[in-house]
Amino acid sequence: MKKTLITGGAGYIGSHAAKALSALGREVVVVDSLVAGHRDFLKWGEFEEGDLGDPAFLKAVFSRHDIGEVLHFAAFIAVGESVAKPDMYYGNNVRNTLNLLDAMLEADVKRLVFSSTAAVYGEPVTEVIAEDHPLSPLSPYAWSKRMIEQMLADYGRAYGLNHVCLRYFNAAGADPDGEIGERHQPETHLIPLILHTALGLRDNITLFGTDYPTPDGTCLRDYIHVTDLASAHVKALEYLESGGASRAFNLGNGNGFSVREIVDVARAVTGCAIPVVESDRRPGDSPALVSSAQAAHEILEWQPQFGDINEIVRTAWNWHQNDMAHLK
Numbered sequence: 299m300k301k302t303l304i305t306g307g308a309g310y311i312g313s314h315a316a317k318a319l320s321a322l323g324r325e326v327v328v329v330d331s332l333v334a335g336h337r338d339f340l341k342w343g344e345f346e347e348g349d350l351g352d353p354a355f356l357k358a359v360f361s362r363h364d365i366g367e368v369l370h371f372a373a374f375i376a377v378g379e380s381v382a383k384p385d386m387y388y389g390n391n392v393r394n395t396l397n398l399l400d401a402m403l404e405a406d407v408k409r410l411v412f413s414s415t416a417a418v419y420g421e422p423v424t425e426v427i428a429e430d431h432p433l434s435p436l437s438p439y440a441w442s443k444r445m446i447e448q449m450l451a452d453y454g455r456a457y458g459l460n461h462v463c464l465r466y467f468n469a470a471g472a473d474p475d476g477e478i479g480e481r482h483q484p485e486t487h488l489i490p491l492i493l494h495t496a497l498g499l500r501d502n503i504t505l506f507g508t509d510y511p512t513p514d515g516t517c518l519r520d521y522i523h524v525t526d527l528a529s530a531h532v533k534a535l536e537y538l539e540s541g542g543a544s545r546a547f548n549l550g551n552g553n554g555f556s557v558r559e560i561v562d563v564a565r566a567v568t569g570c571a572i573p574v575v576e577s578d579r580r581p582g583d584s585p586a587l588v589s590s591a592q593a594a595h596e597i598l599e600w601q602p603q604f605g606d607i608n609e610i611v612r613t614a615w616n617w618h619q620n621d622m623a624h625l626k
């Protein structure tokens with residue numbers, strides 16, 4: 299049986315995908331530079347340490363292993379940083395993906411599942427976002443993902459590269475078994491920062507904007523459990539293996555929760571006060587980002603198992619409590 303290559307497999311979502319594939323008896327090879335990934339997340343499959351910026355390394359990996367398909371997670375992900383350092387994002391995300399595609403084609407590997415993002419849609423023009431919503435990225439990070447989606451479409455037409463772009467809404471939660479979870483350095487995401495506050499590592503959580511045109515004035519987001527994202531990758535691979543046509547799928551639960559609602563859920567889950575400080579809007583934030591994932595339900599036959607926001611925050615809380623040592 300051919301192996302599945304996972305770039306960024308020592309990261310948050312990639313490690314959950316490695317776990318999901320291994321649980322199904324698939325052989326996995328993780329490629330990670332460990333610049334953002336974590337050595338202690340390498341619990342499944344073989345490991346090749348190296349950078350996608352190194353074509354010789356990639357070529358060697360594809361010659362050492364009999365690879366059947368690739369899940370491509372490796373990327374820089376911080377929206378604000380991408381505005382300050384676009385060269386970093388176009389280099390690491392776009393150029394290094396070209397290196398990966400070249401190595402794949404040379405090894406005659408023609409199936410790829412790509413980690414895209416809801417950020418490719420930009421400012422929503424409809425209440426619920428489906429895949430045919432206009433694409434209008436607002437940051438170099440989002441543009442880098444949009445450009446890669448275009449590259450994949452062009453490589454598909456020219457070289458027969460079959461691909462699925464998975465546009466994640468807000469990835470959240472942690473492995474229900476507590477083996478892996480979210481650990482970014484520095485952390486910028488809402489739920490981890492709220493839980494750091496509950497743990498006493500921060501004094502409060504800042505609400506970025508309380509005057510949005512939403513029911514309570516704070517932004518609405520569609521939080522999707524990382525284990526559900528992992529299962530969607532399995533479904534996407536199966537779809538490509540059964541001859542499915544290249545396309546994009548949204549991954550979300552279809553429910554928008556406000557920042558204040560998430561703080562309230564975290565208060566209930568943790569039993570901690572979690573003080574908030576109201577602040578100005580964070581540049582580039584959309585008031586609301588809520589998915590329609592109907593295509594993934596119907597075509598991939600994907601159904602989230604952790605749709606309950608309390609469950610999402612509870613798994614994250616379990617993880618962060620155990621991961622305290624890394625947070626200090």
Ligand code: UFG
Binds near residue numbers: 417468489506518
């Ligand atoms: N927020 C706060 N305080 C904080 C951190 C966040 O109020 O300290 C708010 C943000 O303003 C936003 C919401 O919480 O309204 C969620 O913010 P996150 O930073 O957790 O997530 P984003 O929605 O900004 O970004 C996420 C991913 C990106 C991806 C984007 C797609 O992190 O990679 O979703 O919409 F591009």
